[in-house]
Amino acid sequence: MNHLPILPILLPSLAGTLMLLPPLSKRFKAQRRVTWSVLIALMVISAMLILSARQQTTTYALGGWQPPFGIMLVVDRLTALLLAVTAILAFCAGIYSAGKEDRQSSLFYPLYLFQVMGINGAFLTGDLFNLFVFFEILLIASYALLIHGGGKEKTKAGFHYVTVNLIGSAVFLVALGTLYGTMGSLNMTDMAAKVGLLLPEDQILVKTGGLLLLLVFSLKSALLPLHFWLPKTYAAASASVVALFAVMTKVGFYSICRVFGGIFGGNAGALADFAIPWIWPLAIATIALGSIGVFAAASLRSLTAYMVIVSVGTLLITFVIEGGQFLRVGFYYLLHSTAVTGALFLIADQIGTRRGAAADRFVKAGPVTHATLLGGMFLIAAIAAVGLPPLSGFIGKVLILDSADRFAEQVWVWPALLMSSLMTMIAFSRAGSTYFWHSSAKESAVDLKVRITQIAAIVILLSTTALMTVFADAILTYSQDAAEDLRRHPTTMQRQIETSRSHAHAEQEF
């Protein structure tokens, strides 16, 4: 059996646990070395998984218990892609934290790795209950990371965040109970095969369960009207933590894709695509409200938090246009928006620490030192985030606009996207000019040395958007295949499970 699929979960959890034990528990430098090597290993593993997923979808039965009864991990193209994004982002945020957050307590790196483990697990699992468990793992690590460092604002934001997510977990469990009671399985492939065979009187119950799941995933991905927790939380957390959080809303989007594209997708009989009419208006409204938030934000960090909300709306639009025929554009945009929002959070921190009491708020303050370097990075990130040529945001937005062309939905999609681009552009130009041009000469500059690791983290994230422009065609071909994996007929997957089962039997006989 190929054990590669379990490593993205196993490696961070083992390393995190080891770091809690005496030889490593008080030594920051050793902890840092371990964490960095784990994060690098995760990047290598995810690259290997992408290579293997291009050949075929791998399933991994934990402990040899065969699906649909055992827990199954599934690595298809989409999973491998998202694992790679998480690995890169986690690496960049991880090296950014060196000498900053990691000094505050010896628990930072273990928590960080547990968070990465939870995110990886949520992407890997092929079982809905297991998805719940990994959601809880990533959430409980994020609760602790959020209030890491302490402070009044952090505890307040933390309490709101924890409460909202606990209620979300309760709703998640109710949804799982309803679905299990009617379908008799929580294995996603199994459910996808069974959903077409439901009795008419059970369909309404399954629909209820499905919509409850949509509610939970909308909460995780900060879809309107469940987005209120996000701006405050993201404004309170420390920089490298919030940069890692940039991928957390994408976990919600991924789950929506898996459940409403995979289980309740085109092959679901009477229940096919039943959630689409709900997602449509919410996605458009999310973009509209997110752009107003971007426009009204008082600091670069909350501006970026609202950018996250806008990007979730945009992603969901690609999910619903023409029954998901253009989901490949969505995956491309997902890569882009994760990298760029991650970079923007880090840049906001770099600028904020150099402006004294004004921090990253849009007010007049002393001149920013290293203005050329920081200003240049801010400019590139802003161009990518707004969607101006030549960076990847432009390609993503043009492709989304193009996919909505010719369909009735164009009337809604085009104005929403174009207006949001205009508003973000104005907001970013205001931010940049306040930071770098409207400085008051009276106040002295905070001279802070540039740490090479921190700049490297931002540069790596920004260079991915440039690389995504150059290799746009290859990435789009890959994500086209990923989208097809998602909507593939469940019998193909079933056959794969059957073959893996017969392999396991054969191994036992030997």
Added chain:
Amino acid sequence: MELVFALCVGVMTSCGVFLCLRGTTFTVVIGITLLSYAVNLFLFASGRLHLNAAPILGVSQRIADPLPQALVLTAIVIGFGMTAFLVVLAIRTFTDWGSDHVDGKPTAIENVIQRENRRP
């Protein structure tokens, strides 16, 4: 039995939701606890309600579905850990802000209401 069970779940859920909507962290914690009890019961019922049925083959004549019981066990453990964390966080909020209010301090309107209530 089904009616009593459903009533239990319903009453606990509504009490939990009501308490979660209060303005103090203490009631919110109690509300979430009640909500998670209700959810655990609901999850348990998703394997259908049986009397005298063991989740093991060959012990009793009727067999209960073991999976929901495993799910409930997991959900209880997770819910318990989360509640413990929330309690600690609520205490921390109280010490940081000097108030049991969920937003750190009562809003202006709530202050007015309190003053009105105190008036004889």
